[in-house]
Amino acid sequence: MPETLDAIDAKILDLIQYNAALSVAEIADQVGLSSSPCWRRIKRLEDAGVIQRRVTILDREKLGLGFEVYCTVKLTLPTKQNLEAFEQAVLPWPEVAQCATVTGAADYELRIVTRDMHAFDDFLRDKLLSLGLVSNIESRIVVRSVKNSTAVPLRLVSPHIED
Incomplete structure (x- = not known):
């Protein structure tokens, strides 16, 4: 069964899938939480396997x-x-x-x-x-790459994410 995301979970995931270098404090500030509850949410999402790993994307x-x-x-x-x-x-x-x-x-x-x-x-x-x-x-x-995204389309599972 897929993980149920509330608006804050969805915002956290959206932020870190585009910039995994953000600190917990920066994420917390952007989603309207203090650092401790934000960290607990991130940890829960990691433990549930929703966040598999954090990577750096290199320019091939x-x-x-x-x-x-x-x-x-x-x-x-x-x-x-x-x-x-x-x-x-x-x-x-x-x-x-x-x-x-x-x-x-x-x-x-x-x-x-x-x-x-x-x-x-x-x-x-x-x-x-x-x-x-x-x-x-x-x-x-491949002659030219038109779109190359690692982002998961979160708005398909959570109405809380905007384009």
Whole structure:
């Protein structure tokens, strides 16, 4: 069952999903609470798993990791054992920014981030294809990212959040 959010919880979540560097005092001030009750709410949301972790978002381009590819992957034989083997294999690979099981003709959709076309080719040959589990890969190189958000659309679960 989803966590029930009141207006203050929703405001806290909205603030920290856009700026995790805010102090408890800054958050409390913006939601109209003192620091202690605000901290307790944040702790409750963490304990409930609503707040999974707090991260810093880096600029991939400035780090030389501007090559992004979406790969649709079809396994040779999508048995439970092969699905689990594939999923365990991709977990430690830093190039795999996202991996999702999907419906339709393919088994997985991967978002790959790397330096350039050559590094992507190395990834395909040395990692993905060397598993011996893949029968087909369709790759789509990202030309330009139009929208890239990590924010959860809180207004869909709480009427207290404004656009």
